[in-house]
Amino acid sequence: MHIAEGFLPVTHAVGWTLAAAPFVVHGARQVVAEVRERPENTLLLGAAGAFTFVLSAVKLPSFTGSSSHPTGTGAGAVLFRPPVMALLGTIVLLFQALLLAHGGLTTLGANAFAMAVVGPWAGYGAYRLTRRLGGGLPPGVFAAMAVADLATYVTTAGQLALALPDAGTGVAGAFAKFLSVFALTQVPLAVGEGLLGVLLFRVLTANARPELERLGLLRPEPAR
Amino acid sequence: MTGLAVDDAAWASAWRRRSPADKLLLCGGLVACALALPAWPGSVLVGLTAVVLALGPARVPARTFGRAVRWPLAFIAVGALTSVVTVGTGGLGWAPDAATRAGSLTGHALAGSAAVLLLATTTPVSDLLPALRGLRVPAAVVEVAAVTYRLLFVLLASLHAVREAQTARMGYATVGRGYRSSGALAAAVLTRSWDRARRMQEGLAGRGMETGLRVLPEVLPSSRAFVTATVVGLAALVTVGLLA
Numbered sequence: 266m267h268i269a270e271g272f273l274p275v276t277h278a279v280g281w282t283l284a285a286a287p288f289v290v291h292g293a294r295q296v297v298a299e300v301r302e303r304p305e306n307t308l309l310l311g312a313a314g315a316f317t318f319v320l321s322a323v324k325l326p327s328f329t330g331s332s333s334h335p336t337g338t339g340a341g342a343v344l345f346r347p348p349v350m351a352l353l354g355t356i357v358l359l360f361q362a363l364l365l366a367h368g369g370l371t372t373l374g375a376n377a378f379a380m381a382v383v384g385p386w387a388g389y390g391a392y393r394l395t396r397r398l399g400g401g402l403p404p405g406v407f408a409a410m411a412v413a414d415l416a417t418y419v420t421t422a423g424q425l426a427l428a429l430p431d432a433g434t435g436v437a438g439a440f441a442k443f444l445s446v447f448a449l450t451q452v453p454l455a456v457g458e459g460l461l462g463v464l465l466f467r468v469l470t471a472n473a474r475p476e477l478e479r480l481g482l483l484r485p486e487p488a489r
Numbered sequence: 490m491t492g493l494a495v496d497d498a499a500w501a502s503a504w505r506r507r508s509p510a511d512k513l514l515l516c517g518g519l520v521a522c523a524l525a526l527p528a529w530p531g532s533v534l535v536g537l538t539a540v541v542l543a544l545g546p547a548r549v550p551a552r553t554f555g556r557a558v559r560w561p562l563a564f565i566a567v568g569a570l571t572s573v574v575t576v577g578t579g580g581l582g583w584a585p586d587a588a589t590r591a592g593s594l595t596g597h598a599l600a601g602s603a604a605v606l607l608l609a610t611t612t613p614v615s616d617l618l619p620a621l622r623g624l625r626v627p628a629a630v631v632e633v634a635a636v637t638y639r640l641l642f643v644l645l646a647s648l649h650a651v652r653e654a655q656t657a658r659m660g661y662a663t664v665g666r667g668y669r670s671s672g673a674l675a676a677a678v679l680t681r682s683w684d685r686a687r688r689m690q691e692g693l694a695g696r697g698m699e700t701g702l703r704v705l706p707e708v709l710p711s712s713r714a715f716v717t718a719t720v721v722g723l724a725a726l727v728t729v730g731l732l733a
Contacts, residue, residue: 269561271601300629311636312686319644363609366557429572432584464672
């Protein structure tokens with residue numbers, strides 16, 4: 266769910282761009298430092314961005330019979346950490362606007378704040394909390410992906426409510442309206458994305474354990 | 490064919506050889522007009538201009554343009570409707586200025602979306618990325634974006650191939666099997682992306698290119714006639730939009 270081009274007033278579009286900018290710049294600095302230290306990681310980071318874009322093309326079966334698409338930022342936050350996802354998510358949003366007509370250019374800042382900043386940080390926070398409370402990788406990943414999706418949707422509803430307050434009940438009323446309208450699709454999608462994450466990491470644990478160990482998600486297995 | 494209709498249209502567009510800066514001036518100006526001018530007649534004129542330019546001189550297929558505009562249209566319709574419905578003690582109702590508000594919101598958003606789509610269907614992303622350097626985006630970030638753009642088509646091809654094989658094996662016959670197949674599909678795409686990146690790096694290192702994937706940007710010269718027509722056209726849109 267990305268805010269379409271022209272849907273936000275100019276002041277809001279500029280405001281959300283300024284709000285997202287520090288996080289995206291911080292992510293860019295991390296990427297620049299990473300690439301300067303290990304130039305070969307340019308390709309791995311590009312692959313991570315491409316994966317996040319392509320993940321949004323994975324059709325998720327819906328219990329209502331239709332299908333929807335995951336945002337992928339929760340998985341990205343667990344795999345690559347939120348600061349990097351702030352930049353990669355913004356790049357992916359730019360490509361979605363230019364290649365799929367999802368979102369827009371003046372609304373890129375608002376969409377980046379919701380999907381590339383709030384979503385990954387909330388998802389990563391849920392992941393860390395679940396792991397700290399003794400949950401394994403699957404519950405942590407489920408929490409990360411579901412919370413990232415829900416946080417993105419709640420933030421977008423808030424952005425729309427601020428831009429388009431209700432005539433009678435103001436911003437609070439508009440927030441409740443947008444939350445309830447988009448909940449029809451976003452709540453089942455968040456649960457579905459959490460389940461997808463569990464299945465994704467189960468396959469990765471079986472087939473790509475060294476990569477998950479290198480990323481610090483799994484402890485190295487003791488040598489036999 | 491890259492697998493993304495908008496990208497295919499951009500590579501095949503009659504404006505493909507035009508300078509990206511010229512097209513950014515035109516489409517950026519149209520987006521600014523769509524946002525700043527009153528919805529009637531300003532946004533309507535901007536939207537019509539973008540559609541006529543895309544389907545006319547730029548020769549973008551109408552089917553591609555129409556299909557691409559469906560996504561923003563769905564969001565705009567739901568968003569505009571939600572914004573003009575009020576919930577009170579008496580149940581659901583319409584806001585006092587519902588028609589004006591919905592019309593204005595829809596006009597601005599549709600015109601802006603059409604202007605962005607004009608840019609997207611006439612300019613491949615690889616032509617736009619060098620422009621990011623002009624905005625002082627670090628070279629390393631532009632390079633990561635360029636690798637992302639190049640790799641995503643490879644991964645999309647993998648995604649379609651694996652999904653086709655899964656579908657042929659009844660992988661999506663039930664919701665449960667569909668989830669298992671989607672998880673395996675995402676994992677296959679991720680491991681293939683790592684594998685592809687590692688092989689590309691080894692190939693580049695073997696050629697002595699250890700600082701990344703450097704390519705010469707294609708030089709597409711600016712057209713004075715195009716820029717003049719753009720400035721005159723945008724000035725006319727602003728004049729008509731404000732005076733009418």
